[in-house]
Amino acid sequence: xxxxxxxxxxxxxxxxxxxxxxxxxxxxxxxxxxxxxxxxxxxxxxxxxxxxxxxxxxxxxxxxxxxxxxxxxxxxxxxxxxxxxxxxxxxxxxxxxxxxxxxxxxxxxxxxxxxxxxxxxxxxxxxxxxxxxxxxxxxxxxxxxxxxxxxxxxxxxxxxxxxxxxxxxxxxxxxxxxxxxxxxxxxxxxxxxxxxxxxxxxxxxxxxxxxxxxxxxxxxxxxxxxxxxxxxxxxxxxxxxxxxxxxxx
Numbered sequence: 186x187x188x189x190x191x192x193x194x195x196x197x198x199x200x201x202x203x204x205x206x207x208x209x210x211x212x213x214x215x216x217x218x219x220x221x222x223x224x225x226x227x228x229x230x231x232x233x234x235x236x237x238x239x240x241x242x243x244x245x246x247x248x249x250x251x252x253x254x255x256x257x258x259x260x261x262x263x264x265x266x267x268x269x270x271x272x273x274x275x276x277x278x279x280x281x282x283x284x285x286x287x288x289x290x291x292x293x294x295x296x297x298x299x300x301x302x303x304x305x306x307x308x309x310x311x312x313x314x315x316x317x318x319x320x321x322x323x324x325x326x327x328x329x330x331x332x333x334x335x336x337x338x339x340x341x342x343x344x345x346x347x348x349x350x351x352x353x354x355x356x357x358x359x360x361x362x363x364x365x366x367x368x369x370x371x372x373x374x375x376x377x378x379x380x381x382x383x384x385x386x387x388x389x390x391x392x393x394x395x396x397x398x399x400x401x402x403x404x405x406x407x408x409x410x411x412x413x414x415x416x417x418x419x420x421x422x423x424x425x426x427x428x429x430x431x432x433x434x
Contacts, residue, residue, distance in 0.1 A: 263376030
């Protein structure tokens with residue numbers, strides 16, 4: 186055994202010997218949940234910490250389901266599939282573009298939440314519950330504006346809350362899923378419209394190749410340059426983004 190291997194073996198043995206000491210030196214978990222005078226404040230702080238970590242873990246879901254991100258990313262995905270460019274633009278680029286468009290469209294809502302809820306809460310002018318109610322109001326108003334009555338009625342019947350008079354009185358757990366399926370419906374409708382011109386090009390190219398007897402040549406290989414050329418000539422990115430922005434006006 187070489188000197189280096191011997192030193193490595195000795196180091197591993199020392200580390201193994203220190204593991205019990207580190208374990209025994211760990212703080213008593215009982216001190217976290219029980220203070221000396223029986224005050225449960227430590228337990229409350231621990232529960233708040235767990236709740237905060239859970240909210241952070243669910244933050245991407247809140248961003249997707251409570252904003253316009255769903256419609257934008259689905260439409261951009263349909264556009265890429267209609268073009269037939271496989272992984273171009275890449276997923277990171279589409280998601281980044283969808284995020285910045287989401288922040289642009291949601292800016293008035295976020296500004297209202299910051300002014301009415303977050304800033305007063307940070308300055309200790311209002312409590313936590315009032316801050317959450319104020320923050321949910323602009324977001325709920327935006328979602329209700331974009332939600333179809335049919336989708337909202339579906340979840341109202343399922344939750345047994347059909348007697349609610351004002352839409353703003355609906356719980357956020359009812360508004361979010363109704364808003365999500367409304368966004369998916371609109372996104373698929375826009376995606377269908379995007380597909381039509383590219384489908385026509387594919388059909389024309391396929392017909393020409395069949396009439397020429399070129400059965401072994403993939404039509405996609407010939408139609409792809411024409412679809413890209415058409416998309417560039419009509420300034421497709423401008424038209425798609427303009428349509429998405431106007432759909433939230």
